[in-house]
Structure formats: C-alpha cells, structure tokens
Amino acid sequence: MDYAEHETADRVPKAGFHTTPKPPLDIEALLRGDRAAFEELVRQESPRLFRVIVRIIKDEDEARSVMQETFLQAYQRLHSFRRESKLTTWLYAIGINLARASLRKTRRYDMLEEADIERLQPSFDKGMYAQKYEAWNPQRHAERSERQRIVREAIDRLSPDYRLVVILRDIEQLSTTEAARILEISEGALRVRLHRARQALRALLEKHFGSDL
Numbered sequence: 001m002d003y004a005e006h007e008t009a010d011r012v013p014k015a016g017f018h019t020t021p022k023p024p025l026d027i028e029a030l031l032r033g034d035r036a037a038f039e040e041l042v043r044q045e046s047p048r049l050f051r052v053i054v055r056i057i058k059d060e061d062e063a064r065s066v067m068q069e070t071f072l073q074a075y076q077r078l079h080s081f082r083r084e085s086k087l088t089t090w091l092y093a094i095g096i097n098l099a100r101a102s103l104r105k106t107r108r109y110d111m112l113e114e115a116d117i118e119r120l121q122p123s124f125d126k127g128m129y130a131q132k133y134e135a136w137n138p139q140r141h142a143e144r145s146e147r148q149r150i151v152r153e154a155i156d157r158l159s160p161d162y163r164l165v166v167i168l169r170d171i172e173q174l175s176t177t178e179a180a181r182i183l184e185i186s187e188g189a190l191r192v193r194l195h196r197a198r199q200a201l202r203a204l205l206e207k208h209f210g211s212d213l
C-alpha cells in the first residue's frame with residue numbers, strides 16, 4: 001500500500017458495506033445564497049478541507065478556527081465566484097490562503113528554507129546525475145506506522161509552498177490543474193515545485209530508508 005492509500009484507508013468503505021453517494025451540490029442554489037445548499041457544501045467538504053488545513057498548520061484547534069473562517073468568507077464572497085474553476089477549488093484556495101496567513105502570524109513551524117531545499121536537490125556533472133538516482137514516488141512508505149510517522153515528519157519540515165504541493169498532489173491526489181488553480185500558480189510552476197519538494201523529501205528520507213525509496 002502506498003502513502004496516499006494508507007492516508008485514505010480510514011476513509012474508504014470496507015468491502016461488503018454500502019454507503020450513500022453524496023448528492024451533487026446545487027451550484028445555482030449556492031450562488032443564490034441558499035442556506036440549505038451551503039450547509040450541504042459544509043457537510044461534504046469539511047472533512048477533507050480540515051485534513052488539508054491541519055497538515056499546513058499542525059494545530060487542530062487553530063485548524064478548526066481557520067476552517068470556520070474559510071466557510072464564513074466563502075459564504076460572504078459567493079458573489080465573487082466566476083465559475084472559472086470548480087467551486088470546491090475556489091473554496092480550498094480561500095482555506096489555504098487563510099492557513100498560510102495563520103502560519104505567518106504564529107510562526108509555529110521548524111522548516112527547511114529555500115537554501116535547504118536547493119541543497120537537497122540532486123547534483124549534476126556534465127549533464128549527468130553526480131549520484132545514483134532512481135525515480136521515486138513519495139507515497140510508498142506507509143506500510144508500517146513508524147514509516148508513516150517518519151514520512152509525515154519529513155513533509156512537515158518542508159516550507160509551506162513545498163509542503164502544500166505534496167499535500168494536494170500526493171496525499172489528497174488532486175489533479176495538476178486543480179492544485180495549480182488552488183495555489184494560483186501555473187501548471188508548469190506547480191510541476192517544478194512538486195519535483196523539487198519530492199527530491200528534498202527523498203534526500204531527507206534516504207537516511208531512514210536507504211536505497212528502498
């Protein structure tokens with residue numbers, strides 16, 4: 001089981017159990033300010049939005065506060081939604097911006113700076129890798145709880161910009177297009193940022209897992 005599968009295992013219905021599919025969100029009612037439609041949005045998106053925010057902030061109480069503020073601002077700003085992306089993409093962009101603001105305000109984190117990320121990138125010699133390199137998927141290390149802990153701690157050491165691309169693409173498994181829209185960057189910039197974050201994670205995890213990456 002890879003990292004994303006392990007992270008989502010507790011959310012996946014077990015075989016033999018039946019779940020009721022989520023009703024589709026009534027976008028038109030939402031944009032009219034219908035309370036019932038908005039409550040359905042909150043019910044459907046709260047679990048996932050909270051997971052994303054708490055991984056950024058690493059404080060459950062603050063994450064709940066940020067999530068509440070996210071829904072409040074979303075309700076107040078429904079008139080500004082332009083249908084250029086999915087409503088949930090727009091919602092997550094609000095939540096992530098608020099989470100970033102919370103981090104800047106409290107500075108509760110011990111993370112790698114850009115210079116550290118650069119140091120952890122592969123080195124080259126005459127266009128070739130100067131060290132042995134193998135393609136790596138950062139989701140492969142969750143077969144055991146200890147490995148999961150180590151991977152999570154490594155992800156937490158990344159700066160917010162790098163941590164966010166890993167959370168959105170590798171953990172929440174959003175598409176490149178959706179993640180780029182949430183972060184308000186180009187798809188090309190997101191791919192570069194994700195590549196650098198994965199390389200930094202690889203370097204951080206090599207001492208724990210060696211060549212088994």
